[in-house]
Amino acid sequence: MASENIATPSATTALRRGLVLPLLLLVAWEIGSHSGLVNPQFLPPLEKVAGVAWQEVANGELPHALAASLKRDLLGFALGAGVGILVGLLLGLSSIADRIFTTWFNGLKQIALLAWIPLISLWFGFDEAAKIVFIALAASIPVILNTVEGVRSTSTKLREVGEVFRFSGPQLVWSLYLPAATPSVLTGLHLGLIYAWLATIGAEYFMAAGPGIGGLIISGRERFEMALVMLGIVVVGLVGFAVDRSASWIEHRLVRWRQA
């Protein structure tokens, strides 16, 4: 309780300080596009971006695109997180699986994510399935790494308690390894959410079929509507920020037992 009271004022101060730079940039943007210093075709004034935003919301394009992107993002994340936790548990718990797969996995994760797109689109086409597989792949990597780490760092002392009470394999996983790894798994899921959103936009750029925020930005570029491009970028940033914040909040709630 006390720590929250101390944290609150400093958090607002931090927020106020954090807003200074973006506000200055917006002012510079506005001055730049109005004064003719910058070609307004490349940097449309803010009110124009706002106008496009209003128009896109009113005609339903933006909500439609946002819903499509979020759906894709969450489906891909759910798939990647589920597979990631299972693979992470397997690699963390089984020394045989660890010996067989870990080197292989460490090699694979060095490959830049975007490099998978040609392969995935050859295997799965340019449709929804390909995008979701790509997002799942992006989300699964941090989940796997952090789950393995969490399982491996389970204290030997607590493992002995499980041994004394004759825990079976499933009991060890459910009552010891998973709860012990929870903080680490949540960190992985948190990172996975961020990666999934980045991958969603990436997938929409490179496999541009169907509605989505990425598609909206691409079509803005094709029609040379900078205001639409700007709007898309702002929405991507806001969603990313919201995803990160909600993940932190959930993480904090779920590992309350950790607070000393």
Add this chain to the structure above:
Amino acid sequence: MSRAAERAIRAETPNADQAAARGRLEVRGVSKAFTVNGAPIAALNDVSLTVRPGEFVALLGPSGCGKSTLLRLIAGLDRDYKGCIVQDGEAVTSTSLERGIVFQEPRLFPWATVRQNIALGLKNAPISEADKRAAVAAHIALVGLDGFAEAYPHQLSGGMAQRAAIARGLVNRPRLLLLDEPFGALDALTRARLQTELQRIWAHEKITMILVTHDVDEAVFLGDRVVVLAPRPGRISRIFDVPAARPRARSDDDLVRLRNEVLRTLEHDSAADPQLSPGSRRDA
């Protein structure tokens, strides 16, 4: 503890009288070596000891005498040794629900409440869920943690956490309870209070208990016998009977006399220890 809680414990353990008749432990010719930097170091050398059902044995010795190692072997946590350990006619080959252990640290699961932690001891007990709940509640009362059932380990003091660990060790009614310096990390006042409580629980439950300690007063106060171990290699140096009647008072003249005698044995052992003798000290 309330009468109702006592009844709940009794109802929970219809075989309490049988348990009293069992819990016999035999340690025969046990030797154990650790490998340090490639060289074997003898931790225990030919230790033999028989513990009677319902007896309270204190294993006493300075650090490095192998007393905790011996306890881990008895628990079945370490199976790499020579010799043989038998409980109630069955060789110890792994851990067993017949042998409970309370470690030096509470080792509670930090994500689970006191109630859930104590219930861990019953996870594989062949009784109904309702009986498990009753047994857990009764043991929370037994160790005096009423009102803290839903508390998390980080909310407990060291003494309370160790009480929860004792309840967890007792809750599935092992025939033998092993205690590895359970009060070592506690302040003197809490330690004395928990020793008195342990004595009460032992008298009430009639479970065989083996307590590892380096505290002479604790060993003499709680033990029916005090087994003094000497270090390098760990071996039994002398066994003292503690005939004092129970419940005991710490100031009892016989206990104090015995305590001094045990202390003399410990001092004599350390004088004979090549690593601690004056000659080697001068070298160091």
